[in-house]
Amino acid sequence: MTPPAGPALVEVQGLVKHFPGERGWFGLGRPRAVVRAVDGVSFAITRGQTLGLVGESGCGKSTTGRAILRLIEPDAGRVTIDGEDVLALGARGLRTLRRRMQIVFQDPYGSLNPRMTVRQTLAEPLAIHRIANGSDAERRVAALLEEVGLDPGFGRSYPHELSGGQRQRVGIARALSVEPQFLVLDEPVSALDVSVQAQVLNLLADLQQRRRLTYLFIAHDLAVVKHIADQVAVMYLGRLVERAPASALYAAPRHPYTISLLSAVPVPDPTAQRQRIVLAGDVPSPAHPPPGCPFHPRCPHPKKNARCSTEPPALREVAPGQLAACHFAEEPM
Amino acid sequence: MTEPLLRVRDLQTYFVTEHGSGTARAVDGVSFEVQPGETLGIVGESGCGKTVTSLSILRLIPEPPGHIRPGSFIEFEGRNLLTLEPRELRAIRGNQIAMIFQEPMTSLNPVFTVGDQIAEAAIVHQHLSRRAARTRAIEMLQLVGIPDPEERVDHYPHQMSGGMRQRVMIAMALVCHPKLLIADEPTTALDVTIQAQILELLDRLQAELGMAVMLITHDLGVVAGTADRVVVMYAGQVVEQAPTAPLFARPLHPYTEGLLASVPRLDAAPASARGRLHSIPGQVPAATAWPDGCRFHPRCPYVWDRCRREEPPLLDAGGGEPGTHTVRCWLLTEPGRRTPRP
Amino acid sequence: MSLWNWLALGGAAVVALAAVAQIRRRVTAAAAGRRFFRHPTAAAGLFVLAFVVSLALAAPLVAPYRPFVQIDITRLANHAPSAQFVLGTDPYARDVWSRLVFGARISLGIGAIAMLVAVTIGAGVGAVAGYFRRWVDMTVMRLVDVGLAMPRIFVMLMAVALWEHIALPVLVLLIGLTGWFGTSRLVRAEVLSLREREFVAAARALGAGPGRVIFRHVLPNVAAPIIVSAALGIGNVMLLEAGLSFLGMGVPSPAPSWGNMIADGWPKMAVAPWAATFPGLAISLVVMALNAVGDALRDALDPRKETL
Numbered sequence: 001m002t003p004p005a006g007p008a009l010v011e012v013q014g015l016v017k018h019f020p021g022e023r024g025w026f027g028l029g030r031p032r033a034v035v036r037a038v039d040g041v042s043f044a045i046t047r048g049q050t051l052g053l054v055g056e057s058g059c060g061k062s063t064t065g066r067a068i069l070r071l072i073e074p075d076a077g078r079v080t081i082d083g084e085d086v087l088a089l090g091a092r093g094l095r096t097l098r099r100r101m102q103i104v105f106q107d108p109y110g111s112l113n114p115r116m117t118v119r120q121t122l123a124e125p126l127a128i129h130r131i132a133n134g135s136d137a138e139r140r141v142a143a144l145l146e147e148v149g150l151d152p153g154f155g156r157s158y159p160h161e162l163s164g165g166q167r168q169r170v171g172i173a174r175a176l177s178v179e180p181q182f183l184v185l186d187e188p189v190s191a192l193d194v195s196v197q198a199q200v201l202n203l204l205a206d207l208q209q210r211r212r213l214t215y216l217f218i219a220h221d222l223a224v225v226k227h228i229a230d231q232v233a234v235m236y237l238g239r240l241v242e243r244a245p246a247s248a249l250y251a252a253p254r255h256p257y258t259i260s261l262l263s264a265v266p267v268p269d270p271t272a273q274r275q276r277i278v279l280a281g282d283v284p285s286p287a288h289p290p291p292g293c294p295f296h297p298r299c300p301h302p303k304k305n306a307r308c309s310t311e312p313p314a315l316r317e318v319a320p321g322q323l324a325a326c327h328f329a330e331e332p333m
Numbered sequence: 334m335t336e337p338l339l340r341v342r343d344l345q346t347y348f349v350t351e352h353g354s355g356t357a358r359a360v361d362g363v364s365f366e367v368q369p370g371e372t373l374g375i376v377g378e379s380g381c382g383k384t385v386t387s388l389s390i391l392r393l394i395p396e397p398p399g400h401i402r403p404g405s406f407i408e409f410e411g412r413n414l415l416t417l418e419p420r421e422l423r424a425i426r427g428n429q430i431a432m433i434f435q436e437p438m439t440s441l442n443p444v445f446t447v448g449d450q451i452a453e454a455a456i457v458h459q460h461l462s463r464r465a466a467r468t469r470a471i472e473m474l475q476l477v478g479i480p481d482p483e484e485r486v487d488h489y490p491h492q493m494s495g496g497m498r499q500r501v502m503i504a505m506a507l508v509c510h511p512k513l514l515i516a517d518e519p520t521t522a523l524d525v526t527i528q529a530q531i532l533e534l535l536d537r538l539q540a541e542l543g544m545a546v547m548l549i550t551h552d553l554g555v556v557a558g559t560a561d562r563v564v565v566m567y568a569g570q571v572v573e574q575a576p577t578a579p580l581f582a583r584p585l586h587p588y589t590e591g592l593l594a595s596v597p598r599l600d601a602a603p604a605s606a607r608g609r610l611h612s613i614p615g616q617v618p619a620a621t622a623w624p625d626g627c628r629f630h631p632r633c634p635y636v637w638d639r640c641r642r643e644e645p646p647l648l649d650a651g652g653g654e655p656g657t658h659t660v661r662c663w664l665l666t667e668p669g670r671r672t673p674r675p
Numbered sequence: 676m677s678l679w680n681w682l683a684l685g686g687a688a689v690v691a692l693a694a695v696a697q698i699r700r701r702v703t704a705a706a707a708g709r710r711f712f713r714h715p716t717a718a719a720g721l722f723v724l725a726f727v728v729s730l731a732l733a734a735p736l737v738a739p740y741r742p743f744v745q746i747d748i749t750r751l752a753n754h755a756p757s758a759q760f761v762l763g764t765d766p767y768a769r770d771v772w773s774r775l776v777f778g779a780r781i782s783l784g785i786g787a788i789a790m791l792v793a794v795t796i797g798a799g800v801g802a803v804a805g806y807f808r809r810w811v812d813m814t815v816m817r818l819v820d821v822g823l824a825m826p827r828i829f830v831m832l833m834a835v836a837l838w839e840h841i842a843l844p845v846l847v848l849l850i851g852l853t854g855w856f857g858t859s860r861l862v863r864a865e866v867l868s869l870r871e872r873e874f875v876a877a878a879r880a881l882g883a884g885p886g887r888v889i890f891r892h893v894l895p896n897v898a899a900p901i902i903v904s905a906a907l908g909i910g911n912v913m914l915l916e917a918g919l920s921f922l923g924m925g926v927p928s929p930a931p932s933w934g935n936m937i938a939d940g941w942p943k944m945a946v947a948p949w950a951a952t953f954p955g956l957a958i959s960l961v962v963m964a965l966n967a968v969g970d971a972l973r974d975a976l977d978p979r980k981e982t983l
Contacts, residue, residue, distance in 0.1 A: 056524035071880055098882035111873040115895045124891075125881040163616055171877070178881065193378040194551060198595035198612035205609065220525065223554075227597040227610065250599070264529035266554030267600050268593060270577045278533050279526045282494040351709065 008044035009214045010068070010101075010182055015041045015077035017060075017067050033287040037063040038074070039238035042315075045182075045231070050208065050215040052229030052246065054222055054261075058286055059235040061218045065184040068216070069103055070094060081182060099129055102175035106187035108167035112159040118145070118170050119155035125177045144173040149203060165196035169203070176207070184216045189224060201228060222265050226250055234258050237286055237294040240315055244322035254324040256301040259333055293326070303328040337366035338513055338545050339390070339409050339430075345402040346382075346389045350621060357620035359385040359399075361569035364647075367513065372539065372546045374560030374577070376553060378592075380617045381566040383549045387515050390414065391426055409513070428458040431506035435518040437498035441490040447474075447501050448486035454508045473504040478534060496527035500534065507538065514539075515547045520555065532559060553596055557581055565589050568618060568628035571647065575658040585650050585660040587633045588613070627663065635670055639663050676739050676761050676772070683736035691725035711975035720967030727961055731779035738773035743929045745769055753947035765936065765950035766943045767929075775953060778931035782958070785847050785916050785932070786909040792851025793912075794905050797858025802889050802897070804859070805866025816863070822856035828918060835924040843926060846919075850912055858904045865897040899976035906969035910962040917958055933958050 017038040038060045045051045053061045067074040070086060079086040081100060089097055105111035112121055122141045126132045132140050142152040148169040159167055168188065175183055185204070189197040205228065207213060219225050225232060226246060233243040234257065242255040253259045263277045279298045284290060290297050296308040307327055318329040346360040360382040367373045377383045388394050389401055392414065407414040409430065414422065426432075434440045442450060451473050452466035461469060467486065474482035477500040490498055499519060506514055516535070520528040536559060539546055550556060556563055556577070563580045565573040565588065573586040584590045594611035615632040618624055624631055630640040640663055648665045650658040664671050695718060702708030711717055730737055739759075740746065745768045752768040754760055762771035804815040830853055835841050869875065870893060878892050913933075919925035920934025921941070928935060933954040940950025 056526060066876075069880055071876055095882045095884075098880065103877070103880045105873045105877060107873055111877050113874045113878075113892055113896070124878070124883070128882050128887070165616060174877065174881070193617070194553075194592060195378060195595055195613040196616065198597075198610040199614075201597070202609050202612055221597075222525075223597040223599040226599060226601070261525060262599065264525045265599050266528075266532075266552060266558050267598065268553035268557045268581060268596055269600060270557040270581050272557075272600065276529060276533075278529050280530075282496055282527070283524060351706070 007047065009047040009082060010045045010216070011078075011080045012044070012064075012068060013042045013078040015064060015067055015079065016075045017063055017072060018075055035285075035287045036238045036289060037286055038067060039289075040077075041235070041238075041240055043231075043233050043240070043243060045214055045216060047181075047214055048208070048212050049230040050217050050228055052225035052232045053216060053218045053235060054220060054225050054232060055235035056220055056261075056283055058237075058283055060238040060286065061235050062186055064235070065103065065186050065216060065218050069101055069184055071103070095129075099178045100180050101182040101184070102178060102180040103184040103186060104168075104171050104175050104188045106190055108164045108171060108191060109159070111171050112167055114159055116158075117155065118157050118159075118162075121170065122155075122174055122177055125174065129178055131178065140177070144177055147176070147207075148173045149199075163196075164192050165199060168192060168196075168200055172200075172203070172207070176211070180213070182214045182216070184218070186218045187220070188217075190219065190221065197224070204228065222262060223267075234261070237284065237289050239294060240323075240325065241295065242322075242324045243315065244319075244324075248319065248322050252319070252322075254318050254322060254329040255295075255326050256299050256333060257295050258324075260300060301326070301328055301331075301333055303331050335368060336411070338369045339367040339547075340407070341365050341386075341390065342406040342408075344386060344389055344405045344407065346385050346394060346399055346405070347402060348399045348620075349397065351398075355621040358569055358623060359620050360389060361623070363566070363569070363571050365564050365571060365574060367545050367547055369512065370539075370543050370545055371561045372548060372559055374556035374563045375547065375549045375566060376551065376556050376563055376592075377566035378551055378617060380568075380620065382569040382620075383566050384517055386566070387432070387517050387547065387549055390515065391430060391432060392422060393432075424458070427454045427506075427511075428509045429511050430513045430515065431509070431511040432515040432517065433499075433502045433506050433519050435521050437495060437502050437522075438490065440502055441498055443490055446487050446489055447493070451486075451501065451505045451508055454505060458509050469508060470504075473508050474501075476507070476538070477501070477504045478530075479504075495523055496530060499523060499527075499531055503531075503534065503538070507542065507544075510542055511544060513545045513547065515549070517549045518551070519548075521550065521552070528555075535559070553581075553593065565592075568623050569620060570628065570661060571659075572629065572661045573659070574647070575650075575652075579652060579658055585658070585665070586629075586662050587635055587664070588629050591632075591634075627661075635664060635672070637663075637670060676759070680737055680739050683733055684730075687729035687733050687737065688726060690729045691722055694725045694729075695722050707975045711971050714967070714971040714974065716967035717971035720964035720971070723960060723964035724968065727779055727783065727957075727964075730776050731783055734776045734780060738770070738776045740770040740773040742769065742774045742777040742931045744773075753943055753950070755947075756949055762953050763947065763949040765940050766947065767939065771936070771940075771950055771953055774931040774936055775933070775957060778933050778936055778954065779957070781843075781926055781930060781932040782913055782916060782934070783909075783961070785843075785850065785926075786913045789847050789850040789854065789912045790905055790908040792848060793854035793908060794858055794901060795855075796851070797855035797904075798862045798894065798897070798901055800855065801859035801862030801864075802866050802894055805863040806870055806885065806889050806893065808867075812863070815859075819856045819859050822853075823860075825853070827853050828915065831915070831919055832922070832924055835919070840927070843930075846925070850915060854908065854912065854915075858901070858908070861900045861904055862897055865900055866893055869893050869896055899973075902976065903969050903973040906965055906972055910965040910969075913958060913962060 015038055019035040019037055041064055043051060053064065055061045063072060066072045068079050074087060086097060119141055122144055123137045126137045126140060141155060145152045145154060150166060150169050189200050192200060208215060217225060217228055229246045232246050232249045234241050234255065236257050242249065242253065242258045249258065253262055260277045260279050263275060277300055281298050292309040292311055293313050296304060299308065313325045313327050315323045315325040318324045342364045344360050344363045348357040348359055350357055363386055375383045390407055394401065401415060405415060448467055448470040451470040455461045455466040455469045471482045471486050474485055479485050479497060479500055520531050523531060532555065535546065548560060560577050562576050564571055565586065567588050573589045584593055591611065591613040595613060597610060613632050626642050627640040627645055630636045633640065645661050645663045647659040647661050649655050650660050650665060652658045698721065699712060703712060748768045751764055752766055754764040756763040760770050762775065765771055800815060804812045831849060834849055875888060875892055878888050916925055916932065917934035917937065920932050921938045923938060925934050926932035936954035937951045944951055
C-alpha cells in the first residue's frame with residue numbers, strides 16, 4: 001500500500017464533544033457526569049482516499065463523523081476541508097459547505113422519509129441548493145438512480161416498497177446529488193445482508209474512482225474496513241488509540257486493543273489456527289472513563305504497570321507512519 | 334451412527350398474508366438432524382427461514398397468521414413434538430430444549446430481577462423451593478462467568494451491559510441442563526470483543542454440560558469457529574449441508590460459493606484485499622413468490638435450462654457416508670457445467 | 676313534511692351510503708384502510724357522519740319550514756310529532772325537524788372550524804416546541820400547562836359574559852383558542868421522537884433549514900395523532916357548544932343550534948319532551964360516531980401495526 005500521496009482534503013485536529021450528563025431538579029440541579037464522547041481526535045484524509053474509523057459501540061466514531069459535518073456542534077477542535085475552517089462558518093457559509101461534504105447513514109429503513117417518494121427525496125437537495133428544478137431536476141434524478149445501479153422507474157416508489165440494499169443505494173444517491181467532494185459513511189453496510197453488502201461496497205469503490213471522492217468510512221467490522229480503507233484509525237472511549245496505513249495496521253498492529261480486536265474477529269476458515277485473545281470485562285461507559293490509559297483495566301499486555309493507570313499515553317509514532325497511544329507499543333505482546 | 338437428538342423432516346411453515354399478497358412459504362420443506370453433543374450451524378441471510386425454523390421446533394409460531402403444515406415432522410428423542418399436548422410441550426420447553434434470542438434487552442423482563450428470571454425455570458420444571466431456586470440462580474450466574482453473583486442476582490436487566498444480559502439469558506436457558514440449546518443469532522447485537530467472550534462461554538458450557546447446540550447466524554466466521562456441521566438455507570429450503578471443514582474448503586452449492594466469496598475477509602492477502610468483492614447479483618426473492626424450478630436460478634452464474642424448469646432435490650455429494658454432504662443443485666448431475674468464473 | 680322532503684331525505688341517505696362505499700373501495704387498498712374497516716363501528720360511524728353532513732348540506736330541500744318560522748304560536752306550540760311536524764314543534768311553535776336539520780349546519784360547522792383552529796395552532800406550537808427544545812420548549816410548554824389548567828367552560832363563560840353581544844365567528848374562534856393545548860402536547864411528544872430519526876438528520880445534512888425540516892419532514896409524519904386528535908376534538912367542541920348554548924351563552928337565538936334547541940325545549944320537558952330530546956339524541960349520535968371513527972383511525976394509523 002503506498003503511503004498517502006498528495007495534500008489532505010480533510011483535516012481534523014483535537015476534536016472534542018462532551019455531552020453533559022442528566023441534571024436532577026428539573027434541570028436546575030448540579031450536572032451529573034459528563035459523557036466524553038469524543039475526547040481529542042486528530043487525523044487527516046488525503047484527497048481521493050478512504051480513512052476507516054473503527055471501534056466498538058460507544059467509542060465515539062459516529063459522533064466524530066457527525067461533528068465533522070456539524071450535525072452535532074463540536075465543543076473544541078479544528079476541522080478544515082480544502083483549507084477552509086468548517087467550525088468558523090456561519091449559517092449561510094454552512095449551507096454552502098453542505099454541498100461539499102455529505103453523509104450516508106447506517107439504517108436504510110430510518111434514513112429515508114417514509115412519506116416521500118424516491119424522486120422527491122432525491123429532488124429535494126437540488127431544490128434546497130437551487131441546483132436544478134423542473135425537467136432538469138427530473139433528468140438529474142434519473143441519472144443519479146442509474147449511477148447507483150437502480151432502475152429510474154424506482155423514482156415513483158416509497159421507501160417501504162424497497163429492499164434494504166435498494167434503500168441504501170437511494171441514500172447514497174441523495175448524498176451524491178449535491179456533488180460533494182467528501183462523504184462520511186456512517187456504518188453504511190452494517191445493516192445489510194452479506195450478499196448485498198458486497199454489492200454496495202463495490203458501488204462505493206466505483207463511485208470513489210469515478211467521482212474522485214474522499215471517504216471517512218466509519219464501521220465496527222474490521223474485515224470490511226480492511227477491504228476499503230487506505231488508512232485506519234482505531235477509537236476507544238473517545239480517543240484514538242492507533243492510526244496507521246491499512247496494510248501496516250493489519251499486518252503488524254501495535255496497540256493492545258487493536259491486537260485484541262483483530263484477534264476477536266471470527267474468520268470464515270475452520271482450519272485457521274488463531275491465538276484468540278479474549279478480553280475480560282465490558283466496555284466501560286464513556287461517562288466514567290478509567291484514569292490514565294482508558295484501556296488499562298482490560299489490557300492484556302504483559303508489561304502493563306502502575307504507569308498505565310495514572311499517565312494517559314500520547315498518540316506517538318511507534319513505527320514509520322504508524323501511531324499508537326500505548327506506553328509499551330514497541331514491546332511485543 | 335447414534336440416534337439423532339433432534340430430527341426435522343419436511344418442515345413447512347407458512348404464513349397467511351392479508352389481502353391478496355398470497356401465502357408466505359417461509360419454511361418450505363426443511364430437513365436436518367442434530368446429534369447429541371454436536372454443534373449444528375444454520376446459516377443464511379434474512380428471509381431464508383432460519384429463525385422461523387427454530388421457532389417452529391418449539392412451536393412458538395403465532396397460529397394465525399402462521400401455521401405448521403401437516404406432513405411436517407419434528408422428533409426429539411423419539412417423540413413427535415408436533416403432536417404433543419400443550420402440557421407435555423411445556424414440560425420440554427426450557428427444560429429439555431432451551432432457546433436464547435438475539436436481543437437480550439427485549440428478551441428479559443425489565444421488571445423482574447435477573448435472579449427471579451433464572452429461578453423461574455427451575456421452579457417450574459424442577460419444582461424447587463424459592464430458596465433452593467435462588468441458590469441455583471447464583472450457581473448459574475457463576476457458571477456463565479458473571480462476577481459477584483451473590484450481588485448480581487438481585488439486579489435488574491437495565492443495570493447490566495449487553496454482554497452480561499446475554500450471559501443471563503444463557504444462564505436462564507441452561508438452568509435445567511437442557512439437552513439441546515437453540516441459539517438464534519446470540520452474538521449479532523454484541524460488540525466483537527464481547528462476542529468473542531460469549532462464543533468462548535458457549536464453547537466451554539457445551540463441553541461441560543455435554544449438550545447439543547443449534548446455532549443460527551448469518552455470520553460465516555462464527556460458524557466456521559464453532560460448528561461441527563453446517564446447514565445453509567436459502568429461500569425457505571436447505572441448499573447445502575455438510576461438516577464444517579469440507580463446506581468451507583469446497584462449497585458445492587453456487588449460493589454457498591457466492592456467499593463465501595463475497596464476504597470481506599480479515600485473512601485476505603493484502604494484494605487481493607482491495608479490489609472488487611465478488612457479489613451475488615440480484616436479491617433474495619419474496620417468500621410469497623419463490624421462483625420456479627431452482628429457487629436460486631435467477632442469481633446463479635451456472636444456470637441452464639433444467640434449473641429454470643425443475644426444482645432439484647437434495648442430492649448426495651459423496652465424501653464419506655451417504656448423507657454427510659448433500660447439495661440441492663443440478664450441477665451434481667452435470668459437473669461439467671461448473672465452468673470457472675471469469 | 677311533503678313528499679319532496681321525504682324524497683330529499685332518502686336521497687341524502689343514498690348519497691351517504693354511496694360516499695361510504697366509495698371511501699371503502701379507495702381506502703382498503705392500503706393496509707391502514709383495511710385496519711380501519713375491520714372495526715364494525717367504523718363504517719357505521721362514517722355513515723352517520725356522512726348522512727348528517729348531507730342532511731345539513733341539503734337542509735333547504737329536506738326541511739319543510741324555515742327554521743326561524745313560528746308557525747302558529749297560539750295553537751301549534753308544543754305540538755306532538757305528527758305527519759306534518761315529524762318531530763313535533765318546540766315551545767315557540769317552530770318545527771323541530773327543520774330546526775334540527777338547519778341546526779346541524781351550525782353545530783357541525785362550529786365543531787369543524789373550531790377544531791381546525793385548535794389543531795392548527797396546537798400542531799404548530801407543538802412542532803416548534805418539540806423541534807427547538809431547550810428554552811423555547813420550556814417557555815412554550817409552561818404556557819400550555821397554564822392553558823390546560825384553565826377550566827375551559829369557565830373561560831368561555833367569562834369571555835361571553837364580558838362581551839356584550841358575541842358574534843358567532845368570534846365565539847368559534849374563542850372555542851378554538853381555548854382548545855389547542857392538548858394537541859400541542861401530543862404533537863410535541865411525537866416531534867421529540869421524530870427529530871431523532873435519521874431522515875431528519877439527513878435533511879439537515881443536506882442543508883435544509885428548520886422551516887423545511889419541520890413542515891416537509893417532521894409534520895407529515897406526525898399526521899396520525901393529529902388526525903385522531905381532530906376527529907375526537909370535533910365531538911368535544913360540539914359538546915362544549917351545546918353546554919354553552921344550554922346556559923344561554925352560546926349561539927344566539929333564533930338561529931338554531933342543537934345546544935340552544937335543548938335550552939329552548941328544556942322548560943317544557945314534562946309536557947313536550949320531543950323538543951329537547953331529539954337535538955340531544957342528535958348530539959349523542961354524532962359524538963358517538965366521531966368517537967368510533969376516531970378510535971378506528973387511531974388503530975389504523977398506528978405505525979407499530981405496520982408489518983413488513
